[in-house]
Amino acid sequence: MQPEPASSRRSASILADDEPPAHELIEGSGRRPIIFVCDHASNRVPRSLDGLGLADHHLADHIAWDIGAAGVARRLARWFDADAVLAGYSRLVVDLNRSLHDAGAFAEISDGVLVPGNIGLGMEARGARARDVYHPYHRTIRQRIDAGTNAEQTPVFIAIHSFTPRANGVERPCHVGVLWDRDPRLPLPLMRALREDPDIVVADNEPYSGRHPADFTIDHHAEPLGLAHAGIEIRQDLVRDDVGQEQWAARLADALRPVLEQEAVYTRLTAAARVPSDRQRPIEYSRARWPAGETDE
Numbered sequence: 001m002q003p004e005p006a007s008s009r010r011s012a013s014i015l016a017d018d019e020p021p022a023h024e025l026i027e028g029s030g031r032r033p034i035i036f037v038c039d040h041a042s043n044r045v046p047r048s049l050d051g052l053g054l055a056d057h058h059l060a061d062h063i064a065w066d067i068g069a070a071g072v073a074r075r076l077a078r079w080f081d082a083d084a085v086l087a088g089y090s091r092l093v094v095d096l097n098r099s100l101h102d103a104g105a106f107a108e109i110s111d112g113v114l115v116p117g118n119i120g121l122g123m124e125a126r127g128a129r130a131r132d133v134y135h136p137y138h139r140t141i142r143q144r145i146d147a148g149t150n151a152e153q154t155p156v157f158i159a160i161h162s163f164t165p166r167a168n169g170v171e172r173p174c175h176v177g178v179l180w181d182r183d184p185r186l187p188l189p190l191m192r193a194l195r196e197d198p199d200i201v202v203a204d205n206e207p208y209s210g211r212h213p214a215d216f217t218i219d220h221h222a223e224p225l226g227l228a229h230a231g232i233e234i235r236q237d238l239v240r241d242d243v244g245q246e247q248w249a250a251r252l253a254d255a256l257r258p259v260l261e262q263e264a265v266y267t268r269l270t271a272a273a274r275v276p277s278d279r280q281r282p283i284e285y286s287r288a289r290w291p292a293g294e295t296d297e
């Protein structure tokens with residue numbers, strides 16, 4: 001056998017054989033296809049990247065992952081007998097909720113913390129992280145969408161995130177935010193149901209916008225296919241431990257259940273159901289922003 005020329009040899013994976021895979025897949029067997037995704041489920045860094053040069057307390061903090069989000073997503077997947085795709089590695093390795101062309105995909109600084117392992121990162125290092133972590137995650141999501149799609153139905157797509165209660169010195173008073181853009185089928189009933197509890201502050205496209213291009217995973221997978229979808233952001237101090245994760249998963253499950261029982265959400269968005277894009281307008285920081293024609297009852 002001829003030796004393989006060095007130029008065609010693939011460089012070694014950044015993940016060692018004994019490390020977890022790029023992502024975790026939970027396969028549902030429910031009657032209806034529902035896919036939960038958790039882009040920032042993990043704060044793990046492959047050993048080969050040596051903690052990205054960060055102190056352990058930074059890797060434990062919100063810059064590395066969405067604290068509590070994985071526990072909520074796993075519970076929701078279990079209760080709805082749905083799929084869940086959860087990131088196996090930190091957003092600081094590569095941010096799965098960004099285009100690879102976005103500077104934020106390999107953040108050099110996050111909430112004021114320099115990430116030494118990402119400074120001046122070369123194309124080869126970026127390519128290796130994309131190959132071993134980023135692409136496998138997005139490929140699996142696409143496969144689960146394909147598996148849940150047939151002539152009669154399309155999957156519902158729900159992204160679970162969590163946000164830090166304080167960013168850049170500013171307190172964030174909302175408990176939960178629903179991110180969306182032009183497909184109102186999931187977000188509006190979800191926000192309405194959550195707002196039935198007067199003690200919960202429910203934000204509309206806060207603390208981040210669901211409007212293009214801010215929410216890559218949804219923009220990339222759900223919107224082009226017309227899948228009913230929502231991004232859900234929960235404040236991290238509410239889901240730090242198992243008790244909080246259980247409570248919030250239950251709260252979200254109660255709010256989601258009625259809408260997930262409707263046939264209409266398992267179809268592609270039609271032009272008639274699409275609401276006008278409001279991306280030309282500034283984001284309004286209010287508790288109740290509804291598109292034209294909707295009322296906040």
Ligand SMILES: [Zn+2]
Nearest residue numbers: 040066161162
């Ligand atoms: Zn997130």
